[in-house]
Amino acid sequence: MENNGEPNTPLPPPRVAVVIFILKNRSILLGRRRSTVGDATFALPGGHLEFGESFEECAAREVKEETGLELGRNKIEYLTVTNNVFLEQPKKCHYVTVFMRVVLDVEEEHVVKNMEPDKCYGWDWYAWENLPNPLFWPLEKMLKGGFDPFAI
Template sequence: MACNGLHPRVGIFAIISDEEGRILIGRRLSPLGKGHWGFPGGHLEQGEDFFDCVERETLEETGLQIRATKVIGLTNDKFPELNKHYVTVFTRCVRKDANQEPQRLEPNKCEGWSWKSWQEIKSMANRESGSQELFLPVENLVRENPQLDMETSSS
């Protein structure tokens, strides 16, 4: 399905674990994916490298200083109701200071940050509650990569 001649944008997400293997995730407030859970991230800017982008976006949104270590997945995400199309890059990241906790620095974009187990995220992707809880790119990543296990992945 064409999107009126518009080109897809590139979104980038950080998958950050804590010392217990839980993943940082927040409930979105922006119009795209409002009310759904998503990872810290944003849009790739012209000329920007993936890792530089995700480190910058995560710092802006959470105050966390991270180091991106690996691209772990890509999704093709279509939002026909909003006439938007994204290619989303997911990166594995580590906190530079394991004791630093995320802050809610963009209150107009995120309700707050939480740590959830990968199993909780997988349950949300499978819509075990009966409704869509995850932001579409995150849901697509989990559903398209059932072998992905972030709790045991090394950085």
């Protein structure tokens, strides 16, 4: 693949990201990104898969690092995977994104904190029928295609 006329600038290799739909009633947890890719868009918690990690371990670790939530007793499930190439961003990148899901017990209290204010403006619960804009591009693309994490 050419690098859009930028000679001798190698494109970065694809990376694997694991993100998670955290569901509570008919709401999902979203944070507003502080990043060179998708800055100020609303996205799911998640991050890079580390060597030797399972998808479930990565999802639980990233959620704890980003929100302070412990997902240990909750069942984390695989949903789907997408292939996302970001050519229009200031920093070109390619991510294979693994989408996971966890359904929280509505009887338990779940206190969400912004553990990484340098990477996120803050976390909040949003009704599935009334999601904020703009959504992070891979998430928006999935939802426009009819994906519903509650229906699976």
